[in-house]
Amino acid sequence: MKTDGPGLTVQSRWEGGLEKAREISSALGIRISNEERVPAGEYRIVVFEHGVELWDEFSRKHGMPLNFRSVDLRTGTGSLSHKQPIARAIGRSARTILDATAGLGHDSFLLACLGWRVHAVERHPVIFTLLKEAFLSIDGDAQISPVIEDRLQIHNQDALSWLSDPDNPDIDVVYLDPMFDAKRSSALPKKPAQILRRLVGLDDDVDQLFRSAMNHAKSRVVVKRSDHDPPLVEGPSRSYKGKIVRYDVYETRNMIDG
Numbered sequence: 001m002k003t004d005g006p007g008l009t010v011q012s013r014w015e016g017g018l019e020k021a022r023e024i025s026s027a028l029g030i031r032i033s034n035e036e037r038v039p040a041g042e043y044r045i046v047v048f049e050h051g052v053e054l055w056d057e058f059s060r061k062h063g064m065p066l067n068f069r070s071v072d073l074r075t076g077t078g079s080l081s082h083k084q085p086i087a088r089a090i091g092r093s094a095r096t097i098l099d100a101t102a103g104l105g106h107d108s109f110l111l112a113c114l115g116w117r118v119h120a121v122e123r124h125p126v127i128f129t130l131l132k133e134a135f136l137s138i139d140g141d142a143q144i145s146p147v148i149e150d151r152l153q154i155h156n157q158d159a160l161s162w163l164s165d166p167d168n169p170d171i172d173v174v175y176l177d178p179m180f181d182a183k184r185s186s187a188l189p190k191k192p193a194q195i196l197r198r199l200v201g202l203d204d205d206v207d208q209l210f211r212s213a214m215n216h217a218k219s220r221v222v223v224k225r226s227d228h229d230p231p232l233v234e235g236p237s238r239s240y241k242g243k244i245v246r247y248d249v250y251e252t253r254n255m256i257d258g
Contacts, residue, residue, distance in 0.1 A: 006198055007042040008126060009033035017047035028129060052133040066130050067137035068109045073147055080113055085240035087114055089222045089247035094172040100159035100209060101177050103196055105131045112152035120152065121159045124200045128156040159209055163216045174213035177224040178206040214252050221250045
């Protein structure tokens with residue numbers, strides 16, 4: 001995994017957010033900016049009273065919100081339907097999921113709202129900080145808290161290390177959404193994919209992660225792919241297609257009897 005990337009700063013545009021900006025600055029070793037505009041090729045974490053956003057050079061009054069409020073929490077006609085492809089790929093019998101490439105956490109959050117217990121693992125310190133801010137934004141939210149309860153936990157750790165730690169809980173399903181190079185399409189929406197690719201780089205150890213996932217998942221490994229990309233590994237047990245993405249399922253046959 002490449003760890004170098006574009007410049008990153010933090011800024012508070014709310015007087016009450018100065019302490020949070022300092023915390024982020026200290027945690028990531030980035031400077032606090034007082035500039036009005038974000039320089040070309042850079043990103044800025046901006047603290048507002050309503051939450052935290054990620055800005056780039058094209059942001060003016062708003063950037064990309066770091067929260068989960070865009071998820072449609074309605075059942076049936078909204079996102080919370082077990083008939084949608086991601087839910088069918090995970091399977092109703094699963095109880096615990098490891099999102100081994102959590103990124104900004106959208107899928108982890110959705111799966112937790114659908115009723116599964118989810119461990120979201122993100123190794124990159126910058127992306128984990130953004131994920132943490134999104135996670136903190138749901139604490140006490142009157143609409144979200146009753147839906148998600150305590151089913152989502154986030155970890156700043158390499159997924160390979162997490163899987164090999166005997167103290168961690170058994171996992172029914174490992175979920176992978178790897179980042180590939182720009183010549184290959186991503187299963188992520190365009191803007192988040194661009195940001196993650198520039199800040200994080202590529203998941204060049206995904207083959208090793210897949211093998212480890214197959215060894216540790218009790219039931220299956222689910223890999224999210226763009227609908228016209230080939231499978232990460234040939235021979236998935238089955239696939240579930242959405243409008244622009246596909247979920248390839250690999251049965252592990254590691255289920256422990258009793």
